[in-house]
Amino acid sequence: MQMSRVMHIPKRQEPPQVLAHWIFDPIHTKSGSIQEGNLVLTDESGLCNHIELVTTQEGNQQLYNSHLEWMKDTSGGASLSLYNDRCEKGTGCYFRTVKDAPLNHERFEQGYTIEAVVKMPELFDENRHSWMGVLTRQGRAADLGKSGENELLATLSISNCKEYQWVCHPTNQTSSVTNWSRYMKPGQWHHVVIVNDTIQTLLYVDGICDFNSPSRDIMGVSVIAGNAWNIGASEWGGQLDQLFSGSIREIRITGEPLERSDWLHDSKPRQVLQGTNEEPPLSFQSSAYHFVLVPDAQKLVYLNPEMFDAQMKWIVDNHSRMNIAMTAFVGDIVDHSDAPDEWDRSSRAISLLDQSHTPYMMTAGNHDYDAVDTYLQHFGPDRFRGKEHYKGHSPSRYSSYGFIKAGSYNYLWLMADMQYLLQDMAWCKAVLEEHRQMPTIIVSHDILYATKDGERRTSHESENGRIIWEQLVAPYNQVFMTVNGHYDGTVHHTRKNNSDHEVIQLLVNYQDSYRGGNGWMRLAGFNEEANQISFLTYSPWVEQLGKNEPLSYPDYRYLTGEYHTFVIPFFFKKRFDFVTES
Numbered sequence: 001m002q003m004s005r006v007m008h009i010p011k012r013q014e015p016p017q018v019l020a021h022w023i024f025d026p027i028h029t030k031s032g033s034i035q036e037g038n039l040v041l042t043d044e045s046g047l048c049n050h051i052e053l054v055t056t057q058e059g060n061q062q063l064y065n066s067h068l069e070w071m072k073d074t075s076g077g078a079s080l081s082l083y084n085d086r087c088e089k090g091t092g093c094y095f096r097t098v099k100d101a102p103l104n105h106e107r108f109e110q111g112y113t114i115e116a117v118v119k120m121p122e123l124f125d126e127n128r129h130s131w132m133g134v135l136t137r138q139g140r141a142a143d144l145g146k147s148g149e150n151e152l153l154a155t156l157s158i159s160n161c162k163e164y165q166w167v168c169h170p171t172n173q174t175s176s177v178t179n180w181s182r183y184m185k186p187g188q189w190h191h192v193v194i195v196n197d198t199i200q201t202l203l204y205v206d207g208i209c210d211f212n213s214p215s216r217d218i219m220g221v222s223v224i225a226g227n228a229w230n231i232g233a234s235e236w237g238g239q240l241d242q243l244f245s246g247s248i249r250e251i252r253i254t255g256e257p258l259e260r261s262d263w264l265h266d267s268k269p270r271q272v273l274q275g276t277n278e279e280p281p282l283s284f285q286s287s288a289y290h291f292v293l294v295p296d297a298q299k300l301v302y303l304n305p306e307m308f309d310a311q312m313k314w315i316v317d318n319h320s321r322m323n324i325a326m327t328a329f330v331g332d333i334v335d336h337s338d339a340p341d342e343w344d345r346s347s348r349a350i351s352l353l354d355q356s357h358t359p360y361m362m363t364a365g366n367h368d369y370d371a372v373d374t375y376l377q378h379f380g381p382d383r384f385r386g387k388e389h390y391k392g393h394s395p396s397r398y399s400s401y402g403f404i405k406a407g408s409y410n411y412l413w414l415m416a417d418m419q420y421l422l423q424d425m426a427w428c429k430a431v432l433e434e435h436r437q438m439p440t441i442i443v444s445h446d447i448l449y450a451t452k453d454g455e456r457r458t459s460h461e462s463e464n465g466r467i468i469w470e471q472l473v474a475p476y477n478q479v480f481m482t483v484n485g486h487y488d489g490t491v492h493h494t495r496k497n498n499s500d501h502e503v504i505q506l507l508v509n510y511q512d513s514y515r516g517g518n519g520w521m522r523l524a525g526f527n528e529e530a531n532q533i534s535f536l537t538y539s540p541w542v543e544q545l546g547k548n549e550p551l552s553y554p555d556y557r558y559l560t561g562e563y564h565t566f567v568i569p570f571f572f573k574k575r576f577d578f579v580t581e582s
Contacts, residue, residue: 009197009257016113016262020049020103020253022095022231025078026070034068041095049103051095051231056087056240067093071247082232084243085121085128092243094232096138103253104228107171109220111257114166114194115264117249120158122187130160132244133234134192135251139224140238146222147175150237154221156194157234157242161335162186163303166194166203171220179203180303181210182515189249191265197257206270207260208554210303210515273513274564275556277546280536281565288527288534289406291441292327295508296485297346298367299516302335305345307519307541312349314540316356325406326389326413327358330485330508331365331445337374347378359389361402363415365445365486394427396420401431403438407528409576412438414479416472418445418464418486425471432476439576441481444468448507449487457563459491459507474498477578485509490563492535501575504533504568514554518542531571537564 021044022028030050032038043049053068069081084092097103116134137154141147146169154168165180179201184190193204198219202209231251232244252264292315300308315327329350334342353360368375380397384390393400398417403410412435416428421444432440447465450457461469465484473479477499483506490509494502510517519541525534537559545555559565 009195009259016258017255018045018252019047019106019255020097020101020251021045022051022251023078024080024248024250027078034070040098043101047102048098049101050098052098053093054096055093056091077249079119079247079249081247082244084132084232085125085245087243089242090240092233094133094230094243096228096230096233099226099228101228105223105225106255107220107223108196108255109171109198110255111197112194112221113196113252113254113256113258113263114156115250115252115254116156116192117189117251117264118192119189119247119249120162120184120186121246124162124186126160129158129242129245131234131242132158132246133230133232133242134158134164134244134248136230136234137221137223138227138230138235141169141176141222143224143238144169144222145174151176152235153223153227155234156192158244164190164192164203164205166201168201168218169222170218171222172217177201177218181205182299182303183512189247191263193263195257208514271553273554273556273559274561275554275559277542277551277555277557280538280558281560287529288525289323289325290526291406291524292324293483293506293508293522293524294327294329295517295521296330296332296365296511297517298332298335298365299511300519301333301342301346301349302339303516305349307515307517307539308346309349310519310539310541310544311521312352314543316352316358319356319358323406325359326402326404326411327353327360328413328415328441328443328483329360329362330443330483331363331418332367332485332511333362333365333375333379335367337368337370343374343378350379354383359387359402359404361390361400361413361415361443363400363443363445364398364417364419366418369419392431394420394424396424399424399428407526408572409439409579412440412478414440414442414472416442416444416468421464421467425467428472432472432478436476436478437579438478439579440476440479441483442468442472442479443483445484446486447482447484448491448493448505450489450491450507452489457489457491459493459505462487473503477501479503480575482506483508485511488512490537492563492566492568494568504570506535518554520559526570526572528572531569532567533570534567535565 028042030040030042039053041051067083071079071081135156139153141151142149156166159165162183163180167176167178169176190205195202234241297308333346362379364375381393389402389404391402398420401414448459474497481504492506494504497503508522510520519539520537523536542555542557
């Protein structure tokens, strides 16, 4: 269900009610130093919520010098870098609020705004950097009779997937609530903002809200009176857990929800995508038929399943109106193959296509494999039994093929599995040999990847892509298109096969973009009259969102630019001259 992102923030006539403000710059030192191991940083709010340096190895002079460092960036801004990944887990340096700090007793029942300007280490390592604490309230939920024996009362941490996550036990709830961001790029400064208005909590990174809390009363932050806050360390079971490695520039805590104009920084996001919410950049003539290419759904299914649901519902609702002949999933239908809820979400959403008899084909991605073949249990041949367009599967049961009538042609869709590619190669070749007179699209999770030089992108073939080209594309003239996901970004090119005819190759993947893809998917419009194929990137989720609230970046219904919206001339009769009349 779609949740509102409109917060209940009353108009303020006075400056924000700042409870604590720490600026990680040596000029804000209250006393001591890094070298002496007794640094205390001033709370700039004036409320005496100062923070003191703590080390887990008292008296180790070398620890301070090698694990903490004042830094200046190119803009002249100061920060403090922590290198706790040089220690064993749970050891190193961090800060905590001083014993008599008023913040240690604060319940935040009028709402709050927490801001942190932080940077993950550029070389992020899942083992050393997962679940690092940026800001953590000490104490266990169980100590207050709340659910979760070892759960923290509140923490802003960084997950194993490089997501910022805010977990909090509200004062009026018995269980925790969670907000998390999309995957974020390590080695870059991020302005993280958590806003609670006593009804819901929203998390923003660089001005963009990635995930919405349940729309119910969420008030305050539970507290064990007198317990401190950790800066740069999380806890688990009441013990220190993962200490932070990276850089911290500033943290501010305000005892009320703040509008964007009152945040520490102008958090207008750097616009790395172009788009529009007006009419489609490409017009789709009534004579065209369409194929839908669904990019890696893993982050949507994991973090924002309502976006994946919106995609499936749109395909069903527009199947007839837009003459959608086939929908193809490029792989990674879940993010975690050991998470039953993700398999259930993806299967339940795709069941809309089953119920409406909307044709689709699937291939697995690297996130979909496990030792017990869970992918096959949900999306194997049994799911496609009885579907008229589905024609068979390989011995591994992971590769498959199907036919669909669209326009003047019967198209063959060959789904070549990435993990079982070599094992299924003979079977794939047999399918192509038997159907040399059918225009063919090959979908596999791993074929092309892209490199960037400024705004320009260059496509390259992966090792799997080279095998697919040499053995399944170049020798078979009927193959005129390949599609894959897996790699970050989008790119396309055409190249000549052994018969000197062009083959279109597409990489379509938005999982590392805003909100795990923001519901964007690729529509391919085949227009035989105009001799062209039009490619358009569209989000049914944003379309739905725009009915309830104003849209702004990055909520574009359509992505524009040469890598998202483009036309390829395609002379159907000439390219498909191998097709004979039946």
